[in-house]
Each structure stands twice: as C-alpha cells, then as structure tokens.
C-alpha cells in the first residue's frame with residue numbers, strides 16, 4: 001500500500017493518559033517496518049476552503065483561535081494544543097491525498113491509506129467531539145466531488161463507534177452513501193438502525209448497530225448481505241473506508257471481538273466490493289487504542305493488498321446479527 005503520513009500529525013498533544021496519542025502512529029509505523037511493499041507519502045495540509053466545504057465557518061474560526069491561544073479541553077474528551085490546528089489540517093490533507101490517489105493511481109498494491117491524526121468521524125459540521133476536529137473522510141469525499149473527480153462517493157466506517165459526524169454531513173445528500181457497523185450503545189449513542197437518511201439522502205445511510213460481543217463473522221455478514229447490495233445499487237466511483245481498529249477483541253475501549261485476521265477479511269471483502277461495483281478504494285485512519293492491535297490491524301490491511309489471502313471463518317453470524325441484516329435489507333429495499 002501507499003501510506004499517507006506526516007510528522008506534523010505527531011505534534012497534536014492530548015496530554016498524559018489520553019487514549020488518542022502520537023504513540024498510535026509510532027506503533028503503526030513500527031508494525032509496518034517488518035513488512036515489505038510499504039511506501040510513505042507526505043501530503044500538504046488541507047486548505048481552509050476544503051475544510052469549510054463540510055464545516056461551518058464560525059466553528060473553524062473558533063478552533064483556530066482556540067489553538068492559537070494554546071488550546072486546552074475543548075470538551076472533556078477532546079483536547080487540543082497549539083499544534084492541533086496544523087495537525088488537524090494535515091490529517092484532513094492526508095485523507096484528501098488518499099481519495100485523489102485512489103481515483104488517479106493504480107489499484108491493488110498501490111491502494112492508499114491515510115495515517116492521520118487527529119481522527120475525524122465524530123467531528124460534526126459545527127463542532128469538535130470524540131477526539132475529532134475536522135471530519136477527514138468527509139473532507140476527502142467533498143474534495144473529489146467538488147473537483148469533478150467523482151460523481152458519487154461511499155464511506156464505509158468499520159470503527160467500533162458510530163461516525164455521527166460523517167453521517168450528519170451527508171444525511172440529506174444523494175451523492176454520498178454513509179455506512180457504519182458499530183457497537184450498539186457505545187459513544188456517541190447515535191447510529192440507530194432507523195437512521196437511513198432524509199430527503200435526497202433517504203436510503204443513502206446504513207447503520208448496523210451490532211450487539212457487544214459481535215466478531216469477524218458478524219461484521220462480514222453485514223458487509224456481504226447489506227453493504228454489498230447497497231453499494232451495487234448506489235454505484236459509487238470511490239469507496240472510502242473509515243478504518244478504526246477499536247472493534248478488536250483486545251482493544252481497551254470496546255467489547256467487540258474482531259480478530260486481527262478479521263481486519264484482513266474485512267479488507268478482502270471490501271476490496272471485492274470495490275472491484276464488483278467499479279469503485280476505487282481509499283483507507284482513512286479513525287480510532288484504535290490498543291497499540292499492538294492497532295498496529296496489527298493496519299498491517300493486516302496492508303498484507304491483504306500485498307497478496308496475502310486471509311483465512312475465511314467456518315462459523316456463522318449470531319442470530320441477532322442476522323436479524324439486523326434482514327431488517328436493514330428490508331428498510332433499504334434490498335431484497
């Protein structure tokens with residue numbers, strides 16, 4: 001894979017004992033040093049215009065002033081320092097790079113993965129929250145739409161938390177499909193199965209809130225039975241994966257049971273969907289708070305694109321997952 005990476009993202013300092021630290025990127029880099037075919041690309045920070053294409057001017061001004069003033073606690077979870085402004089613009093810039101690179105560049109081994117932080121998927125148009133300041137995946141999607149590089153973009157969010165911010169940005173839009181698999185009841189408590197979009201966006205939001213304890217086969221079941229037919233119908237030019245690794249069974253902040261192999265399997269199935277629907281695929285880092293499991297998850301995505309075939313599980317999904325998938329197929333009229 002080609003990894004978008006910038007040292008500027010390390011300067012976003014959240015202080016002691018915060019789970020979202022620069023060590024996350026360092027651990028990913030360390031994990032990737034043992035693999036071959038890894039290439040790093042530095043990207044320019046996003047422009048203010050690209051940010052305000054999905055965020056309100058007033059919020060962007062407020063954040064810039066907050067950082068210039070030294071930062072602090074934006075809210076109890078979301079901490080900024082002076083360098084956060086530049087890191088957040090850079091993180092968004094890396095995701096723009098990934099989206100453009102996917103559409104322009106070679107597929108397969110050259111598939112791009114933006115390793116930025118702060119993460120983005122909780123950032124709503126007018127506020128930072130959940131460790132996120134700018135919605136990197138949303139900025140990337142809007143950039144390629146505004147640039148005429150794509151007519152329709154899909155975002156698939158496999159982070160264990162619901163990407164409420166990404167959903168909010170595109171909830172009434174027919175040109176962006178947002179799909180999330182997340183742990184039911186976890187922060188920020190949005191992403192109910194009934195949230196399917198509104199107006200022109202009705203039917204272009206898909207939420208699978210799986211029960212705590214769900215694992216590889218449950219995620220794969222939703223991907224194969226709901227996401228695949230939904231994207232086949234939506235026909236995106238680009239598929240952005242909001243790739244968090246906090247659904248891992250050893251992640252400290254969730255109760256899901258995805259294995260490292262599960263991330264390889266999800267990657268493999270997502271790649272197949274991309275090929276089947278004719279969409280290029282780009283990966284954008286979201287959460288993942290166990291340093292070892294985060295590094296392993298990213299490595300699994302890379303290895304899958306580097307030619308490793310993951311081992312398919314031989315068990316089936318939980319009955320609760322099957323019920324959710326059936327419900328979604330009927331709500332989105334996929335049957």
Ligand SMILES: [Zn+2]
Nearest residue numbers: 159161244287
């Ligand atoms: Zn998360």
